[in-house]
Amino acid sequence: MLVWMFRSMGALAPAALVAACNSAAGMAQGAVAASDVQVERSDAPPRNRCDASAAAAAVGASWEPALLGRVLADAGADEARMLHEDSLITKEYKQGRVNVVVDADGRVVRVYCG
Amino acid sequence: MPTAGWCGCTVAERARRPVRHLLCAAAVALLALTGCGGDDDGGAPPPPAPVPDSALPANQRIETLDTAQLKIGATAAVAGRAVSRLPAAAEVARVTLPPLLQAKQREADDDDGQPLRVGIARAVDAAATPEALAGLLHWQLLPDGAWVAAVDVVADGAQALRLGLLVQQLPDGAWLRFRGAGDIGMVGVSAAELAQRRERSVRAGADGEAARLYWSPVIAGSVARLELELPAGADPAQLGLALPRLSHFSQALAQAPAKADDPSVGAAGTCNQDVMCRPDWEVQSRAVARVFFTRSDGSSYLCSGTLLNDVRGSQAPFFLTAGHCIASQVEASSVLTHWFFRTASCNGTAIDGRETVLDGGADLLLADRASDSALLRLRRAPPAGVAYAGSYFGQDVGVAAPVVGIHHPAGDLQKVSVGTVSGHANCENNTCRVASANDGHVLRVHWNAGTTEPGSSGSALFATLQGRHYVVGSLNGGDASCKNPDGVDYYGRFDRAFNAGMRDWLAAQ
Numbered sequence: 001m002l003v004w005m006f007r008s009m010g011a012l013a014p015a016a017l018v019a020a021c022n023s024a025a026g027m028a029q030g031a032v033a034a035s036d037v038q039v040e041r042s043d044a045p046p047r048n049r050c051d052a053s054a055a056a057a058a059v060g061a062s063w064e065p066a067l068l069g070r071v072l073a074d075a076g077a078d079e080a081r082m083l084h085e086d087s088l089i090t091k092e093y094k095q096g097r098v099n100v101v102v103d104a105d106g107r108v109v110r111v112y113c114g
Numbered sequence: 115m116p117t118a119g120w121c122g123c124t125v126a127e128r129a130r131r132p133v134r135h136l137l138c139a140a141a142v143a144l145l146a147l148t149g150c151g152g153d154d155d156g157g158a159p160p161p162p163a164p165v166p167d168s169a170l171p172a173n174q175r176i177e178t179l180d181t182a183q184l185k186i187g188a189t190a191a192v193a194g195r196a197v198s199r200l201p202a203a204a205e206v207a208r209v210t211l212p213p214l215l216q217a218k219q220r221e222a223d224d225d226d227g228q229p230l231r232v233g234i235a236r237a238v239d240a241a242a243t244p245e246a247l248a249g250l251l252h253w254q255l256l257p258d259g260a261w262v263a264a265v266d267v268v269a270d271g272a273q274a275l276r277l278g279l280l281v282q283q284l285p286d287g288a289w290l291r292f293r294g295a296g297d298i299g300m301v302g303v304s305a306a307e308l309a310q311r312r313e314r315s316v317r318a319g320a321d322g323e324a325a326r327l328y329w330s331p332v333i334a335g336s337v338a339r340l341e342l343e344l345p346a347g348a349d350p351a352q353l354g355l356a357l358p359r360l361s362h363f364s365q366a367l368a369q370a371p372a373k374a375d376d377p378s379v380g381a382a383g384t385c386n387q388d389v390m391c392r393p394d395w396e397v398q399s400r401a402v403a404r405v406f407f408t409r410s411d412g413s414s415y416l417c418s419g420t421l422l423n424d425v426r427g428s429q430a431p432f433f434l435t436a437g438h439c440i441a442s443q444v445e446a447s448s449v450l451t452h453w454f455f456r457t458a459s460c461n462g463t464a465i466d467g468r469e470t471v472l473d474g475g476a477d478l479l480l481a482d483r484a485s486d487s488a489l490l491r492l493r494r495a496p497p498a499g500v501a502y503a504g505s506y507f508g509q510d511v512g513v514a515a516p517v518v519g520i521h522h523p524a525g526d527l528q529k530v531s532v533g534t535v536s537g538h539a540n541c542e543n544n545t546c547r548v549a550s551a552n553d554g555h556v557l558r559v560h561w562n563a564g565t566t567e568p569g570s571s572g573s574a575l576f577a578t579l580q581g582r583h584y585v586v587g588s589l590n591g592g593d594a595s596c597k598n599p600d601g602v603d604y605y606g607r608f609d610r611a612f613n614a615g616m617r618d619w620l621a622a623q
Contacts (some may be wrong), residue, residue, distance in 0.1 A: 045234075045235035045236070045237070045359070045411070045412040046234075046235055046411060046412045046413045046414075047234055048234055048235070048412070048413060048414040049234070078413065085595075085597055085598050086593045086598055086601060087593060088546070088591060088592055088593045088604075089568070089591050089592075089593070090436070090438050090571055090590060090591035091417075091566055091567060091568050091569065091570045091571040091589060091590075091591045091592070091603075092415050092416070092417050092436070092438060092439050092568060092569070092571045092572075093415060093416035093417070093524060093525055093567075093568040093569035093571075094413060094414075094415050094568070095413070095414040095415065095416070096413060096414070099568075101597070109597075110597070112524075113381075113524075114416075114524055114525075114567070114568035114569060
């Protein structure tokens, strides 16, 4: 079973950094949630594994929320989240997480674990 | 191509991605609250000029300690070693877990990918309650009145195991000992130490099962032995101990030397630079380790961290990382550190022959929320040849100060990034906002070479003052990446964390 949720870094990082808000000068001035959409497997325990290459077919696709569930299943991960290329994130590496990076045109440009 | 506005949202994107739109709307509201939107420091007082070399009082820094330069190495006696007291003829029950495939673990022995299968959490149903475990133990009475019993747990296919024990009732003087296949000795932990750890976990905010859960050291192989010893006069029937889960490592984390097939090797983006190509930072490189840890739900993570020297040069293994990596004693207890995980030479393929994984966990000494920094003390001595990094906690290093990050992006072999401080900020309640040097707890950094990635969190930011390298921050996060080289990273200021309480450990006389 997949659980859809809006990303809140609070549970992971009390003083977490979160999304990108860029001024014209490119300096971060404020922030909101880092990952716009996230899905998780709800059937614990975590498997702590992720195979991004198995989900590489998503690269080039147009972003839609349902894509995240497919990437999660293909990668065999515990959690999948969508990020933008300029999303601010805390930089811990979660073994069972797959990240889907979407560019400004709404295309998936990268799928990676961590 | 649409032009990005606040938060990178465009009208077109909002139409396509309503979720994103909502969050961006929230961001705009936050910006209104925080005054976000101006250039750089947003009208705040200008930061002070970089610290002049002549103004570096001795009481504002701790120098680096390079154990490679000492006559006596840094390796101390490993604590917790113990000897089995189980009679050779004693009966030992064996609990065998079903194969991973039968346990409904999604198996992928395919060769076309690089699956990361580190630390799979598995239930041990046969010993999940105190009653179930008690039924497996065949107690032996020793001549001195002590009781001893053991149980073996088998997880075929595992390269290493960690046992997750729930401690409810353990008499004073009791010992738990662990041994893996081929191990000559055992690793032991006393009831008193377990009680101390539980107390620390409670103080750190854990409660219930999370506070009572103890993760054993990593046990090599697919068979883990748990041996229990109760002191003379104790009643085995009063033991309150369960073994509800274990962590199944498909990769041999605790076995050196490094494997060329470690899935993390080569995982970092190609813009990252091999730390061994910067010999001027080689000493600091030996202070940096890759950190594995496990949360109470069984999820495994990687971060980076740095060994810190104290004013006494005591070689106590103080270790700086990010607060969002190690936020509780439960997580600290699960820590493994991986040393010398770097190439043997600039851009080489061979790994440093001194590569070592250190288990035994750590104690969480202090977590400073404002700078997202955490200070640990490793429970075992780091390997010989490490360095204890110097640190600077005086006047702010200042905007435009050259800085260097040493870290393990994507858990890969150690990398180095070179950049400059571009401002200050504060991050709280999921919001970061620009601050002045006087108010900010976080340094903002732009990179000229290299970057950071997931796995880099907690790594130290170094500045060079009077020709010497000092830790001045630890990585929280950011939007910098190989794909976004103009992005920024945020480092918690070390001087803030030092003054928030780390001084009590690092400057104690």
